[in-house]
Amino acid sequence: MKSLLNWIEDRTGLIGAARSYLDAPVPGGSSPAKVLPCTILFAFIVQAVTGFFIWMYYSPSAQTAWESVYFLQHEVSGGWLLRSIHHYSAQVMLVLIGIYVVQMICSGSYRAPREFVFWIAVLMGICCLCLMLTGDLLAWDQNSHGATQVRVNFLTLLPLIGGDAYKLAAGGPAFGHLTLTRFLALHIGVFAGGLLLLLILHGVLSRRTTAAEAERLSSAPPLWPNQAALNAVACAVILIVVLLLCGRHEVGLGAPADPDPANFFAAARPEWAFLGLYEFSHLFPGELMILPIFVIPGVLVCTVLAMPWIGRSRAGQLFNVGFTFFMLVALAVLSVKSVVHDMHNEGHQAALSEAAQQADRVVELARGPQGIPATGALTLLRNDPKTQGPRLFKLHCASCHNHADAEGNGILAEESSAPNLHEFASREWLTGLLDPEQIKGPEYFGATKLKGGDMVAFVEDLLSDLEDDEREEVRKIVMALSAQAKLKSQRELDAKDAVAIEEGQSLLMDDYGCADCHKFHDKGQLGGAPDLTGYGSREWIVGIIGNPAHKQFYGKRNDRMPAYAELPDDSAENILSAKQIGLLTDWLRGEWYEYCP
Amino acid sequence: METPHEKTPADNRRGFIAQAIALVCGGVSVLIPAAVGIVAWFNPLRQKGQAGEPIKLASLAALPEDGTPRKFPVIADRSDAWNMFPNEPIGAVFLRRTADNQVKAYQVICPHAGCSIQYESTEEGGKFFCPCHQANFALDGRRTDKTSPSPRDMDSLEAEIRNDTEVWVRFQNFETGTSKKTAKA
Numbered sequence: 001m002k003s004l005l006n007w008i009e010d011r012t013g014l015i016g017a018a019r020s021y022l023d024a025p026v027p028g029g030s031s032p033a034k035v036l037p038c039t040i041l042f043a044f045i046v047q048a049v050t051g052f053f054i055w056m057y058y059s060p061s062a063q064t065a066w067e068s069v070y071f072l073q074h075e076v077s078g079g080w081l082l083r084s085i086h087h088y089s090a091q092v093m094l095v096l097i098g099i100y101v102v103q104m105i106c107s108g109s110y111r112a113p114r115e116f117v118f119w120i121a122v123l124m125g126i127c128c129l130c131l132m133l134t135g136d137l138l139a140w141d142q143n144s145h146g147a148t149q150v151r152v153n154f155l156t157l158l159p160l161i162g163g164d165a166y167k168l169a170a171g172g173p174a175f176g177h178l179t180l181t182r183f184l185a186l187h188i189g190v191f192a193g194g195l196l197l198l199l200i201l202h203g204v205l206s207r208r209t210t211a212a213e214a215e216r217l218s219s220a221p222p223l224w225p226n227q228a229a230l231n232a233v234a235c236a237v238i239l240i241v242v243l244l245l246c247g248r249h250e251v252g253l254g255a256p257a258d259p260d261p262a263n264f265f266a267a268a269r270p271e272w273a274f275l276g277l278y279e280f281s282h283l284f285p286g287e288l289m290i291l292p293i294f295v296i297p298g299v300l301v302c303t304v305l306a307m308p309w310i311g312r313s314r315a316g317q318l319f320n321v322g323f324t325f326f327m328l329v330a331l332a333v334l335s336v337k338s339v340v341h342d343m344h345n346e347g348h349q350a351a352l353s354e355a356a357q358q359a360d361r362v363v364e365l366a367r368g369p370q371g372i373p374a375t376g377a378l379t380l381l382r383n384d385p386k387t388q389g390p391r392l393f394k395l396h397c398a399s400c401h402n403h404a405d406a407e408g409n410g411i412l413a414e415e416s417s418a419p420n421l422h423e424f425a426s427r428e429w430l431t432g433l434l435d436p437e438q439i440k441g442p443e444y445f446g447a448t449k450l451k452g453g454d455m456v457a458f459v460e461d462l463l464s465d466l467e468d469d470e471r472e473e474v475r476k477i478v479m480a481l482s483a484q485a486k487l488k489s490q491r492e493l494d495a496k497d498a499v500a501i502e503e504g505q506s507l508l509m510d511d512y513g514c515a516d517c518h519k520f521h522d523k524g525q526l527g528g529a530p531d532l533t534g535y536g537s538r539e540w541i542v543g544i545i546g547n548p549a550h551k552q553f554y555g556k557r558n559d560r561m562p563a564y565a566e567l568p569d570d571s572a573e574n575i576l577s578a579k580q581i582g583l584l585t586d587w588l589r590g591e592w593y594e595y596c597p
Numbered sequence: 598m599e600t601p602h603e604k605t606p607a608d609n610r611r612g613f614i615a616q617a618i619a620l621v622c623g624g625v626s627v628l629i630p631a632a633v634g635i636v637a638w639f640n641p642l643r644q645k646g647q648a649g650e651p652i653k654l655a656s657l658a659a660l661p662e663d664g665t666p667r668k669f670p671v672i673a674d675r676s677d678a679w680n681m682f683p684n685e686p687i688g689a690v691f692l693r694r695t696a697d698n699q700v701k702a703y704q705v706i707c708p709h710a711g712c713s714i715q716y717e718s719t720e721e722g723g724k725f726f727c728p729c730h731q732a733n734f735a736l737d738g739r740r741t742d743k744t745s746p747s748p749r750d751m752d753s754l755e756a757e758i759r760n761d762t763e764v765w766v767r768f769q770n771f772e773t774g775t776s777k778k779t780a781k782a
Contacts, residue, residue, distance in 0.1 A: 062677055150710040150729065157774040163781070167641040173781060176677035178641065259677075261706055262670055262689030264713035266728040282730060286709055286740075286748030287776045347728055395668065399661065414665075414718060562658060575659055 022224035024207055025214035030227040035234035036100045037206065040124070041199060042235040043093035046242070047131075050086040051192065058138065060180040063376035065140035066256040070366060070377065073253050084246035090132055092242055094273060097125040105307060105324050108317050114209050115308040120202045122304055127195040132271055134187040140180065142355060145257030146268030148183075149175060157290040175259065255358035256377045267351035269342065276331030279338040300327065361387055364595050389587020392580055396564070397421070402443075403588075417447040418561065424588055425485040425536025427493075430478045436464045448559045454517065455529065462512070473507050477514075480504025485536030489590050508532070527551045541585045545576070649769040649780070651755070655692060657762050660700065665723060666693040666716050666736065668705060671768050690754060690766055691716065691725070693736065702756035702766045703738050709747040711773045725751060748776040 009015035026034065057076060059068040072079035101121050104110050110118035137148040152169045156162040171178025214220035221227075254265075270278050281292040303310075303323065310316040342348045358381065365380040366372050373379050381387050393403055393411055400418040404410030410422060420443045423429050432438045439459045445451050463474060480501045483494045494501065508514045515524035520532045530553045534540045543550065546565035549558040565574040565581055576584075586592060655669045670686040689705040691714075703725075707714050712729035725734035730746040738751030755767040770781040 062680075146712070150712065153711045153773045156772045162775075163772060164642055167644070168639070170641070172641045172644050172678070174677075177680070178678050259675070260670070260686040260688075261711075262668065262686060262713055264711070266713065266715070268712070268729060282746065285744040286732075286746050286774075289709070289746075289748065289774050351728065573653075573656075575656060 022228070023222045025211065025220035026223055026227045027210060027213045027217045027220045029219050029221060030230055032230055032234070033103070034227060035231050036096060036103065037202070038231035039234050039238050040093060040096045040100060041203075042238060043089055043096060044195060044199060046089045046239070047086060047093065048192065048196075050082050050089065051188070053082055054086060055188070058184075060138065060184045061177045062140065062180065062257075062259070063374070065138060065180050066253070067372050067377055069139045069141075069253055070363070070372075074363065074367075080250055081246060084251040085242055087251045088242045088245040090128070090135065091272070092238060094125070094128045094132065096238075097121065097128055101125060101304075102324055102328070105311075105320050108311055110308045111311060112308070113212070114206075117202060117206050117209060118308060119305060120198050120205065122301075124195060124198045124202065126301070127191050127198060129273065131187060131191045131195065132273065134183045134191060136271065137183050138180065138187065139253060140257045141254035142257055142265040142358075143254045143268055145175070146265035147270055149264075150268065151270075154289070154293050157293060253359065253363075254355055255362050255381065258378060258381075265351075265355065267348050267355060269338075272335065275335040275338045277334075279334040279341075280330075358387065365593060367595065368593055383583075384592060385583045385586035386592040388580075388583040389592075392576075392584045393587070396576065397584075400560070416442060418559075419444050419448075421588060424541075425482060426487060426490065427478050427482045430482050431475075434459055434463055434474060434478060436460045450557065450559060453557065473504075473511070476500045476504030477508050477512060478504070480508055481532060481535055484532065484534050485540075485589070486538075487536070487589055527555055529557075530554060536589070538585055538589060538591070541588060542581055545581050545584065546574075649767045651757070651765045651767045653759075653763050654690060654702075654756075654766045654768075655764045657694075657700070657758060657764055660692055660694050660764070662694060664694050664696070664736070665718070666691040666703075666725070668716065671766075673768075688768060688770065689713070690768065692756070692764060692766075700756045700758055700764050701737070702754040702764075704752040704754060704769075704771065706752070706770065706773070707732060707747060708749050708752055708771065708773055708775075708778070714751065748774060749778055752778055 005015050054072065057068055057072040057079070059065060069083070073083060074080070076082075101118075104118055104121060133148075133151065136144045138144075152166060152175075155165040155169055158165055167173060169179075169182070170176075171182050269275070277292070277297065280296075281289065284292050307320045311320045361384065362377055362381055365384060366377055390403075390411060393401075397403075398411050398413045400413055400416070402411065402413050402416050402420040403422050404412055404420060405422055433444055436459050438444060439456050440446050440451055445453070445456060450456065466474065479494075479497050481504070482490065483497075483501045486494075505520075509520055509523045514520065514532065517529040518524055518532045519526050530544075531540070544553045547563040548554050548561045549556070549563060554561075562575065564576040565571075565578065567574055570578040652671070652673070654671065655667075659669075660667060668689050668691055671688040671690060672684050673687050675682045675685045675687050691703040691705060693701055695701055703714075705713050707727040707729065709727065709730055709732055712727050714725050714727045714734070717724055717726050723736055724741070725736070725738070726732070727734075727747070731742075732745050732747040733741045734747075734751050735741050738753055740747055740750055752771045754769060757765050759765050772779050772781055
């Protein structure tokens with residue numbers, strides 16, 4: 001073995017270099033306080049290794065970034081752990097560099113000849129922050145997309161070059177493919193590569209100054225084995241901390257980024273390290289935004305870089321330490337203030353829980369049999385009735401209609417003036433409609449002009465004070481009518497009650513005279529009242545949303561509901577497109593993909 | 598003892614030429630690929646944003662008569678580098694009817710940092726509100742906070758009613774963070 005090492009040493013000098021590294025003097029003896037540089041190097045190595053393996057799965061384009069991260073997170077063995085380690089190790093590295101810089105400031109070890117060592121440490125911290133900023137966007141989920149848009153928008157604050165700076169950062173006039181490719185290149189090529197260079201430079205320069213110091217001191221034992229042992233233990237502790245963080249709170253993945261500015265993620269917040277600055281910027285009015293974003297941080301960073309000169313005098317050293325602790329305390333206080341404010345902000349919490357629901361929903365859809373289409377996971381959400389239904393309902397229907405259960409959970413109209421559409425055409429809903437106590441109430445026709453119409457009169461006259469057998473007959477009519485809708489939630493029930501349903505149908509057509517006003521299959525005619533054929537079915541609901549004043553529905557008796565698709569052939573002049581009406585309808589009928597194990 | 602070789606004028610000239618060749622050839626060789634890369638990197642500055650042609654955004658009937666604002670998506674073709682996406686939502690506009698039977702249109706994008714403004718109905722009749730940094734605006738778009746995070750009022754867009762039933766809007770995006778409203782190039 002020795003001869004092999006000698007052979008390599010004679011030709012490369014590498015063995016000698018490694019030995020001299022291990023023999024490096026530690027002025028003043030080994031101590032735990034000196035583990036920091038090694039732990040920072042360790043954190044970087046963890047990042048480089050995990051980052052490399054993540055890179056093996058990552059695809060930077062607007063249709064594949066989120067999708068590739070989803071794949072890594074959910075389909076690759078250990079992928080979730082890889083991502084989590086990468087995320088938490090980044091935070092830990094920032095903290096370690098921060099402690100290291102503060103340690104240097106407090107011990108005054110930025111003084112000659114160690115100025116460059118200090119500056120490089122500060123630059124390493126800045127690199128680390130930039131790595132976090134660029135790495136964040138790569139998952140292309142709602143939170144990082146929204147937060148990064150806000151940050152890149154800040155570039156437009158810069159006078160003269162602002163607009164161009166934005167385009168260069170985003171890769172165009174708006175965020176898209178080229179934003180991702182640029183950020184990836186910056187993340188790996190510029191900031192990770194740069195950090196590596198800084199680490200090497202720091203090591204070389206640090207050893208130079210340490211060697212000079214060691215000459216003067218009597219006690220300067222070699223790095224190996226004692227300090228090396230302390231370093232190794234510290235690295236192990238760092239790893240355990242990172243793994244504990246991963247175990248306690250696995251890094252998730254939000255819903256895929258939506259380029260539609262109207263769906264901008266309202267709960268976007270920066271990472272913890274930037275919360276202090278975020279909160280600080282709230283103290284400034286809009287016109288002066290350039291101050292807290294560029295000018296003040298710039299001045300602060302310059303002050304830190306100037307510390308080797310400031311600290312030459314005793315007063316200067318005191319100023320440096322005082323300044324550092326003031327900054328740390330101020331940032332901590334502002335960060336806490338921001339977190340507490342958000343915890344009590346209902347709108348923010350609501351947006352967060354909606355985001356979490358969407359994140360779960362998109363994973364459920366992605367795991368479905370059709371997988372993720374080539375147009376990306378966003379297509380899954382855009383075509384999902386469960387996601388789009390409530391949005392469309394709130395935008396177009398909730399001015400009049402509620403969609404809420406008996407406890408009032410759901411969507412409540414600004415001013416309820418139309419029937420509550422929760423579980424429309426279900427047996428429960430129809431039972432309420434045919435109940436003389438409820439049909440005139442707010443859940444049905446109470447706030448419409450049909451309150452004084454023929455149906456209400458019919459229900460009040462004929463369906464009040466029923467005997468038990470009559471009650472049973474009305475029950476069968478309800479079953480028969482509800483079965484017309486072919487609701488997914490009632491499929492089994494409808495099949496089970498097939499006999500009762502047939503009886504209900506003949507009761508409906510003959511005994512109770514519904515067909516006197518309503519058409520029902522071959523009996524009755526259109527024009528007097530809504531068609532009961534296929535009542536509540538997909539075609540029926542699509543039809544009534546399209547044009548409630550059509551003679552198949554309310555005809556001239558239509559109160560106020562607008563026609564959302566009056567013109568044929570999915571005309572662009574219609575209020576809603578066929579696709580939107582389809583999504584609304586499927587949502588109202590509970591027809592969406594659910595994962596069944 | 599050897600006398601040190603004194604530099605003759607000929608030596609100086611040759612030394613100078615060698616140095617010049619080393620610097621110029623080496624420099625140019627290295628700089629040219631870098632320059633090619635940098636020119637490519639500046640390509641986004643060649644691209645322009647959305648042109649502002651009026652588009653039919655909604656029918657007048659869809660707007661509440663009491664002047665409550667409603668949000669309408671702007672559907673247009675969107676291009677992203679090598680992709681073209683037809684008929685995608687590329688933005689949104691708040692429309693509201695005003696007293697004199699006109700229509701006012703406002704950009705949904707907050708002039709502060711680009712978040713999406715929301716409408717909230719309140720007892721006093723309603724307000725616009727941006728959830729990111731809590732900027733508040735009145736229904737006519739004016740800032741109502743004493744020190745608003747937003748550097749200017751909500752961005753209004755040109756809107757007109759055609760044929761008594763259609764609302765047409767000239768949709769544009771504006772730079773965020775500036776006190777003067779400038780269209781994004």
